[in-house]
């Protein structure tokens with residue numbers, strides 16, 4: 167699914183943020199990307215959502231060497247990736263509905279289907295009442311749910327989220343994690359950047375990709391059996 | 402009901418349906434483009450109208466003179482001796498008969514003394530006493546249309562009636578006029594070309610400033626996997642509509658200005674453009690200007706957007 171070999175990244179002439187990143191993520195897995203603030207989590211995600219090219223090294227995604235893809239192929243690959251940005255990056259001139267519908271419109275889906283899909287998802291994330299609202303008039307938590315809904319509306323093969331629980335109260339946060347979990351069970355590979363150790367402990371069944379001093383280290387998950395028990399504990 | 406919708410808006414409800422993924426309709430960069438396009442249109446209209454008028458003028462002159470020639474019998478003979486009016490009249494009469502026998506000649510008339518007087522009076526003054534001054538004889542000849550006339554040969558034969566007799570086909574004069582008007586026409590075309598260039602630069606500048614204003618939104622669409630064409634289509638449409646609106650307003654204003662100008666010209670009897678009436682085709686060309694300018698703007702927008710997007714990984 168995703169394979170990094172000796173990947174390095176620097177911004178301009180600055181120091182290398184990532185020096186030698188090596189890891190392989192199997193399809194359909196769920197990972198926390200952790201590390202202290204400034205470790206390069208957001209930067210690594212930007213490589214994963216193809217927003218930046220690595221300064222050096224080999225990046226393979228969906229079985230393809232990224233360096234070998236043409237513009238059209240990169241575009242198709244981006245359509246298979248859903249991203250929840252840390253600052254959401256919602257478009258404030260259009261309604262919550264249109265924000266969530268945007269990826270579907272880009273992919274050229276029929277307007278009728280778009281309406282059904284978006285309405286259903288908005289109900290699900292608790293935004294059914296706010297379809298016509300402009301994002302910047304909603305609360306931080308609501309904006310984040312729009313951002314998450316926009317990222318998952320296309321049922322992406324790879325879901326990336328940057329600190330997605332920062333603005334959420336517990337119940338909604340749990341609900342989103344469950345949404346990610348559900349997508350993961352349907353085959354989506356999930357990578358969530360977070361330095362929230364509490365969250366990672368709650369969902370300790372997932373493996374961790376730990377960034378440290380420009381390098382990455384994969385920490386395997388605990389056995390899956392403890393999952394139900396842990397979620398049960400929370401209610 | 403109105404009150405409610407206003408209240409809703411204040412509460413943050415999106416108004417209307419989404420037209421563009423980029424917030425193109427915010428800010429007033431659009432009105433700058435519209436005003437610019439309006440001005441360009443007015444200038445282009447004037448350049449076109451000038452060019453139309455020149456063409457009409459040239460055409461009238463060449464049509465009027467194409468099959469025409471003048472036979473001139475100078476009042477002096479080859480030796481510099483003044484001829485009497487009777488002698489001149491007699492030669493004119495002989496030439497008239499000679500030309501009437503020529504199969505290429507359609508009409509030939511001797512210009513009357515009054516006509517010749519009225520021709521020369523602007524130079525000599527109304528009060529000039531012509532009686533004792535012999536006037537040259539002038540015959541006006543109209544050739545049959547489509548018949549090639551060997552004017553050199555004809556002039557040679559006319560000189561049998563008297564050495565200084567000349568056949569003036571107006572060719573040289575007409576050639577000079579045509580050279581002049583075609584130079585003017587070239588200038589009008591050049592101005593039109595410059596206006597087109599300015600339109601392109603303005604549209605490109607407007608789109609570029611939009612693109613840098615909305616860089617984040619643009620990048621977001623790009624990251625979602627939007628094709629370059631998906632993004633450029635929206636800016637193309639926006640630019641086309643903006644340019645068209647501005648240009649159409651400019652065209653309306655331009656027509657009003659042209660109308661007023663023509664009224665003033667009529668009022669003051671300035672025969673600058675004698676009987677110049679726009680043909681339907683010419684009018685339609687002017688009406689098509691906004692579409693042309695909008696198309697030009699749209700193509701420019703497309704190129705600009707695609708170039709900017711090509712820089713994204």
Ligand SMILES: Nc1ncnc2c1ncn2[C@@H]1O[C@H](COP(=O)(O)OP(=O)(O)O)[C@@H](O)[C@H]1O
Pocket residue numbers: 177180183201202203204205206207208209210
């Ligand atoms: N666009 C950028 N230009 C230059 N430096 C950047 C940019 N984005 C991040 N950095 C630098 O890269 C380092 C890692 O940042 P980031 O990836 O945001 O870490 P994290 O998300 O783990 O907090 C930081 O030192 C930051 O200053």
Ligand SMILES: [Mg+2]
Pocket residue numbers: 207208209252328
């Ligand atoms: Mg970060």
